Amino acid sequence: MHLVCSECTVVAAADRLFCDDCGGLLAFELNLAPQSERLREVFAGRRASNDPLDQSGVWRFRELLPPFDPANVVTLRENVLPLYHARIGAEYADAANVTYLHLGMNPTASFKDAGMTVAITHAKARGARIAVCASTGNTAASMAAYAARAGIAALVLVPAGGVSDAKMAQTLDYGAVVAAIDGDFDRALELVRGLDPTRVAIVNSVNPYRIEGQKCAAFALLEARDWEAPEWLVLPGGNLGNASAFGKGFREARALGLIDRIPRIAVVQASGAAPFARLFRDGGELVPVHAQTAATAIKIGAPASWRKALAEVRASNGTVLDVSDDAIAEARAVIGRDGVGCEPASAASLAGLCALRDDGTIAAEADVVLVLTGHVLKDGAYAAAYHASNAHYANAIRSAPTDAALRTLIEEASVMVGGAHV
Numbered sequence: 041m042h043l044v045c046s047e048c049t050v051v052a053a054a055d056r057l058f059c060d061d062c063g064g065l066l067a068f069e070l071n072l073a074p075q076s077e078r079l080r081e082v083f084a085g086r087r088a089s090n091d092p093l094d095q096s097g098v099w100r101f102r103e104l105l106p107p108f109d110p111a112n113v114v115t116l117r118e119n120v121l122p123l124y125h126a127r128i129g130a131e132y133a134d135a136a137n138v139t140y141l142h143l144g145m146n147p148t149a150s151f152k153d154a155g156m157t158v159a160i161t162h163a164k165a166r167g168a169r170i171a172v173c174a175s176t177g178n179t180a181a182s183m184a185a186y187a188a189r190a191g192i193a194a195l196v197l198v199p200a201g202g203v204s205d206a207k208m209a210q211t212l213d214y215g216a217v218v219a220a221i222d223g224d225f226d227r228a229l230e231l232v233r234g235l236d237p238t239r240v241a242i243v244n245s246v247n248p249y250r251i252e253g254q255k256c257a258a259f260a261l262l263e264a265r266d267w268e269a270p271e272w273l274v275l276p277g278g279n280l281g282n283a284s285a286f287g288k289g290f291r292e293a294r295a296l297g298l299i300d301r302i303p304r305i306a307v308v309q310a311s312g313a314a315p316f317a318r319l320f321r322d323g324g325e326l327v328p329v330h331a332q333t334a335a336t337a338i339k340i341g342a343p344a345s346w347r348k349a350l351a352e353v354r355a356s357n358g359t360v361l362d363v364s365d366d367a368i369a370e371a372r373a374v375i376g377r378d379g380v381g382c383e384p385a386s387a388a389s390l391a392g393l394c395a396l397r398d399d400g401t402i403a404a405e406a407d408v409v410l411v412l413t414g415h416v417l418k419d420g421a422y423a424a425a426y427h428a429s430n431a432h433y434a435n436a437i438r439s440a441p442t443d444a445a446l447r448t449l450i451e452e453a454s455v456m457v458g459g460a461h462v
Contacts, residue, residue: 041068041106043248046348054106055166057237057247065348066248067288068106074297076267079103083263097121098157098256104292105158105252112165114190118146118153119253121260126390126410128377133393138408139270140380141261144415148210150337150383151257151282151413152182156243158253160186163241168192171241174228176278176336177207178414183243184214192241197221197228202336204419224331226342229279245281246344254282258289261409262299269299272402275411276388277307277316277360278338280349282413287352303409305358306402307349308392310335310385314362316346320353321360334365334422337385337414359401367391369426373433376423381416 043052047064056066083101086094093099093110097119123139130138143151160183163171170193173183180196180203187194194216198208202224211218221228232242243250262269269290277283283305290302309317313331328342343349353360371394372387389410396402416423427435440446 041070043067044069046351055238057242065246065345067348068248068252070104070292070295072292072295074295076297079296079298080267083259092117095120096157097260098154098253101256101259104259104296105256106162106249108161108165112161113157114160114164114186115157116147116153116185116189118157119256119260121145121257121264123261123264123409124378124380126375126378126380129371129375129390129410132371132374133390133397134404135393135397135402135408136405138393138410140375140378140410140412141257142380142382142412143257144382144386144412144418148178148181148185149415149418150178150182151254151411152178153186154257155245155250155253155281155285156182156186159241159243159247159249160190160192162249163187163192163243164190166241168241170195171243172232172235173197173243174225174232175203176225176339177203177211178337178418179244180216180218181207181210181214184211184216187216188214193217195219195240197231199224199228202339204336204421206418206420225279225340226328226331229342229344244344245279251281251285251288251348254285255289255292257282258286259293262290262293267293267298269293269301269303270409271303271407272306273303273409273411274306274308274389274392274396276335276338276385276413277309277349278313278340278343278385280307280316280343280345282411283307284345284348284352286411287349287356291352291355302356305353305356306392306396307353307358307360308388309360309362310338310368310388311362311364313339313341315341316343316349317360317362319346319360320350333368335368335384335388336419337383338388359396361392361395363388363391363395367394369431370433372423373426373431373435375412376416377433380412381423382412383414383416383418384422386412386414
């Protein structure tokens with residue numbers, strides 16, 4: 041395994057974050073040869089082990105990761121992911137075969153943990169004293185937790201007033217120093233990228249070690265499906281590290297002979313934060329925007345990993361689109377009717393599926409996996425405000441001052457079992 045520039049392909053030193061020649065993002069390349077039967081047996085055997093590395097849905101796949109001394113590995117048993125049948129979500133999207141891959145079931149309740157375990161392990165292995173990130177909340181909480189486990193200090197830059205209280209409470213609980221800056225996430229990331237990576241461990245998704253961990257979500261998904269790839273993977277798009285990671289994981293799985301096809305990847309952005317969707321539609325270079333969306337986890341106007349993500353979407357014959365905040369809000373409420381809670385940005389995947397069904401891009405019978413990136417409790421205030429509104433799926437608290445009123449509510453509730461009215 042070696043580190044190369046994802047743009048000019050120059051080989052880079054192991055501790056670099058950006059290409060010295062062109063400034064591009066770096067990526068690891070595996071020395072790949074088909075070995076599917078051996079790897080499947082190794083991975084399956086580890087699932088029965090009580091070793092902390094084997095119980096991690098990242099380090100269980102360690103043959104496909106940069107090598108580390110096990111003593112340096114920092115794990116919270118991340119990336120052990122459920123696949124949920126999306127009965128109500130499928131009905132809502134007029135689709136027949138839909139499942140949710142819930143990355144929000146990670147230790148800090150978002151997909152960031154799969155990448156952070158590798159990034160912080162690398163930081164610890166090289167003797168870093170402090171880890172730094174820019175964040176809209178989920179990266180902050182994840183970095184803070186893993187840095188605490190590693191005994192490394194953590195500093196987070198967040199947009200003032202642009203992060204949910206729940207995410208900040210997590211981050212503060214784990215002991216990180218939080219600095220609220222004037223400006224948005226893109227400004228915060230600009231400041232972080234200006235730091236000296238030899239003095240601090242920068243753990244945003246520009247860090248190639250992060251992507252190596254996050255690609256393991258693709259392996260965990262495929263393993264849960266007995267190594268049968270879905271036709272489509274639909275996921276939210278913010279800074280686009282996750283889109284590039286899934287694509288990389290699928291490509292490597294195919295090269296290793298673990299799957300016989302690469303799923304088509306659909307990246308869904310919020311319409312107020314959709315520079316990648318505009319690029320995909322119109323061509324040319326990415327033009328940053330001033331991001332505006334209530335789905336704060338994807339409120340990013342200048343995604344750093346757009347070139348990597350674009351290459352993965354094209355390699356999979358996929359697509360990129362944007363959906364409105366109203367569509368995201370409604371889709372999030374529908375996902376809840378399946379008994380599965382997610383934060384707003386996650387629901388862009390279901391909203392995107394609806395749009396792709398409407399325009400015929402995805403067939404009704406297609407095998408579709410929707411990626412949910414964060415847990416509902418990441419932004420409980422958003423959910424509370426939605427249900428206090430007049431939205432179509434709002435579920436307001438009812439008053440039952442008398443026995444008669446209570447009996448009426450019981451009758452009403454009995455006809456709503458299983459998500460009726462969707």
